[in-house]
Amino acid sequence: MKESDVGEGQRLGAEPLDAFFARTPRFALAFSGGTDSAFLLAAALTAGCDVKAYGVRTAFQPAFEIDDSRRLADELGADFQLIDADVFARRDVCENGPDRCYRCKTFIFSTILAAMDRDGFSVLADGTNATDDPSRRPGFQALRELGVVSPLRRAGMAKDDVRAASRELCLFTADKPSFSCLAVHAPAGALLTPEALEAVRKQLGVL
16 A cells, blocks of 8 residues: 555644544544553543543464553553454454455454444544554555544654653653564464464464
8 A cells, every 4th residue: 555545544744643632532542552552542641532442352462462451551540441352263364365464454443443332432543653654564454444543643653753752651661662463473374373373472482
């Protein structure tokens, strides 16, 4: 995907972050426990927004990501819901084709959209930032199709900007290393099974 093809919700530099908070005082957040979504959650709460964080736990994530999500939500006093989702039930994802990331993102965000709709939220935001390159991330297509908003990217905040702003808020995630999901480390095209992901865990040394 080219920059000109991204969704309006991912339009680079389109809107300052405080302007997004002002016009969207209530929204749901796709929360991974990583640096970007952690900062967005903290900044939204600081701005007085009514925001609920939704995490989706699948076999593709190491346990420490879930632990970090819970820890940060507890430290911020944020409303956080963890949803378990069976990614192995999704043959289209586990076939591990070139569009796996797009299909997985569609599955994850659709799971959150269903939950937030029951809770009365109409806007879903995520932590995509200005450093994320749509030509290298098929997940941008899912964001566009599902109407997800990426306030950090719209604010033109690159990864280093997010880290610096996180330090100002004293977030423990400020210097947290980026970590791709386990599926990224599996051989391309190889079927994603519990056994295949366990081999990846051992290779990477993560639980």
